Amino acid sequence: MESISKLIADAGRPSAPHDELHHGRCSKNKPKVLPTVFERVSCCVLSIASSACPFAALLVALHRWPLFGSIDCPGQWMAARLSNISDHIVKQGASYPASRRTMATHTSASLAILDDYTNTAPKHFNNIEGLTVDSFPDTLNPAKQDDLDALAKRLEPYQIISSMRERTPFPAELQKRLPNLKLLLNSSVRNASIDSQFASERGIIVTGTKGDRPKDSKSLEDLDDLPPPPGHSTVIQLAWAQVLSLCGRIPEDDHALKNDSKAWQSGLMIPIAGKTLGILGLGKLGIGMAKVGALAFGMNVIAWSENLTQDKADAAAEGAGLAKGALKAVSKEELFRQSDMLSVHYVFSPRSKGIVGAKELGWMKKSAILSNTSRGPLIDEAALITALKQGSIKGACLDVFWEEPLPKDSPWRSTNSWAKSEVVLSPHMGYANTGTMNRWYQEQAENVRRWMKGEEVLNGMN
Numbered sequence: 001m002e003s004i005s006k007l008i009a010d011a012g013r014p015s016a017p018h019d020e021l022h023h024g025r026c027s028k029n030k031p032k033v034l035p036t037v038f039e040r041v042s043c044c045v046l047s048i049a050s051s052a053c054p055f056a057a058l059l060v061a062l063h064r065w066p067l068f069g070s071i072d073c074p075g076q077w078m079a080a081r082l083s084n085i086s087d088h089i090v091k092q093g094a095s096y097p098a099s100r101r102t103m104a105t106h107t108s109a110s111l112a113i114l115d116d117y118t119n120t121a122p123k124h125f126n127n128i129e130g131l132t133v134d135s136f137p138d139t140l141n142p143a144k145q146d147d148l149d150a151l152a153k154r155l156e157p158y159q160i161i162s163s164m165r166e167r168t169p170f171p172a173e174l175q176k177r178l179p180n181l182k183l184l185l186n187s188s189v190r191n192a193s194i195d196s197q198f199a200s201e202r203g204i205i206v207t208g209t210k211g212d213r214p215k216d217s218k219s220l221e222d223l224d225d226l227p228p229p230p231g232h233s234t235v236i237q238l239a240w241a242q243v244l245s246l247c248g249r250i251p252e253d254d255h256a257l258k259n260d261s262k263a264w265q266s267g268l269m270i271p272i273a274g275k276t277l278g279i280l281g282l283g284k285l286g287i288g289m290a291k292v293g294a295l296a297f298g299m300n301v302i303a304w305s306e307n308l309t310q311d312k313a314d315a316a317a318e319g320a321g322l323a324k325g326a327l328k329a330v331s332k333e334e335l336f337r338q339s340d341m342l343s344v345h346y347v348f349s350p351r352s353k354g355i356v357g358a359k360e361l362g363w364m365k366k367s368a369i370l371s372n373t374s375r376g377p378l379i380d381e382a383a384l385i386t387a388l389k390q391g392s393i394k395g396a397c398l399d400v401f402w403e404e405p406l407p408k409d410s411p412w413r414s415t416n417s418w419a420k421s422e423v424v425l426s427p428h429m430g431y432a433n434t435g436t437m438n439r440w441y442q443e444q445a446e447n448v449r450r451w452m453k454g455e456e457v458l459n460g461m462n
Contacts, residue, residue, distance in 0.1 A: 105453055109451075110132045110159055111131055111133045111159075112154070112160070113162045114162060114164060114168050116135055117137050120441060122135060124438070128449060130452065131448065141403070142168070142169055142171060142174045148174060151168070152177035156178060157180060160181075161181060163186055163191075166192070167404065170184060171193075175199060182203070182204060184205070186209070187444070188211065188431075190461070194206060196461055196462040204462075206460070206462045207461060208461045209444060210459060211436045211443075212439070213227055219442060223442065224438065225435040225438070227436040228435065232288070233284075233285060233288060234433040235285050235373050235431065236289050238429055238430045239289055239373045242371060242398075243369060245424055246270075246422050247269055247271075248270075253267075270394070272340070276300045276340045277289075277293040277300070277341050279301065279302070280303075280304060280305070280355075280356070282303040282345075286343070286345035288320075290303065302329075302330045302334070304330055304332045304334075305346065310329045313327040314327070337365070340365065341369045341371065342369070344374050345373070352378060353377050354377065354380045358383035358386070361383055361384065364392075366393065366394065367393075368393050369394050369396070370393060371398075372397070373399040376400040376401040385411060388419040388421040389419060392421075394421060394422060396421060396424075398423070399428055401428070404428055443459070
């Protein structure tokens with residue numbers, strides 16, 4: 001990527017030929033040394049602009065200022081040159097990564113840690129010299145006006161904010177009320193709830209984290225546990241843990257044995273070997289889920305997504321070490337009607353919201369189990385609650401919800417009082433493993449150090 005100073009230097013070349021500027025109307029009655037004087041003045045301005053891109057706005061104002069007077073005076077040369085420079089900077093600024101535009105050093109800064117429910121983050125930031133750290137584990141939702149006001153007031157003093165995935169969104173409405181914010185630390189490599197374009201316009205750097213296993217010995221020593229190796233995910237581990245616990249009656253029997261001195265075998269477990277596993281969304285996680293079902297339990301695996309073909313399913317199977325034909329592409333209706341266990345791994349977007357609704361739930365077998373470790377809004381919440389109240393499916397395993405954290409009055413906190421079907425819940429634990437969480441904060445802390453030293457940050461998202 002070319003540097004800002006090079007962009008300015010290239011843009012600063014006169015749009016008219018050099019001789020024309022010296023011998024045109026502007027120079028008829030002026031000594032030829034004048035353009036050289038103006039050129040030196042412009043170079044001083046360029047020097048300032050090269051160290052701080054926001055001066056582009058000043059350049060735009062200067063070249064339009066009446067001080068330059070008539071187009072027949074030497075100011076025409078200066079104005080034309082500054083016009084080229086400012087237009088070029090404005091044009092290039094939006095595409096120039098924010099993570100490459102910071103050069104200033106910071107001897108002190110303040111950091112707000114958001115949504116760190118397990119108090120994992122502070123130890124990674126506390127040893128950074130000059131950094132003041134505060135933690136706010138109680139989540140506020142900026143989609144609600146009262147929460148937006150409270151969140152803006154809470155975060156207004158901070159230059160740096162550590163966020164946890166989509167727990168606290170950062171729309172433009174919130175960012176514009178945070179005048180001191182310079183560095184927004186995201187966990188993971190993408191986050192649709194952050195308005196990155198607006199952040200770029202405001203000069204806010206947004207960074208992500210890879211969550212991979214570190215290669216340097218110091219970072220390895222600082223981690224108590226490691227993230228899963230490439231190709232593995234604790235989302236799959238959690239999804240199977242939920243399903244197996246429901247089928248094995250573990251939540252009910254564990255509670256009964258601990259609270260009833262006479263409790264013993266109050267029901268029967270559900271065998272899953274040889275049954276049909278349905279995968280809604282055959283991406284990386286969907287394939288991982290399918291592989292465990294096929295190899296560990298001998299399940300027949302079927303899958304559907306909007307653009308899935310049998311050729312793509314065969315390629316996915318062979319890429320996962322399964323035989324060609326081990327994953328069968330079916331229609332959406334066939335997926336819901338045939339599955340004994342249906343696992344949701346679809347990518348959430350406005351188009352996929354509610355992709356599982358009353359119709360799809362109505363297609364499912366009464367003995368079927370629904371699992372969702374992707375995103376809550378993929379399923380129509382009201383339709384699912386109705387199905388569970390009526391006992392129209394065997395059960396549901398949910399790690400994700402429509403609002404997170406769950407509100408105190410959420411119906412999901414009282415399923416024992418209204419659900420006829422079995423329900424197993426967890427508080428969005430699929431990603432929250434000790435290795436990955438600590439590695440994310442370790443990466444965030446490294447970017448804080450880099451930013452305070454005026455160095456280029458890693459994993460820039462804008």
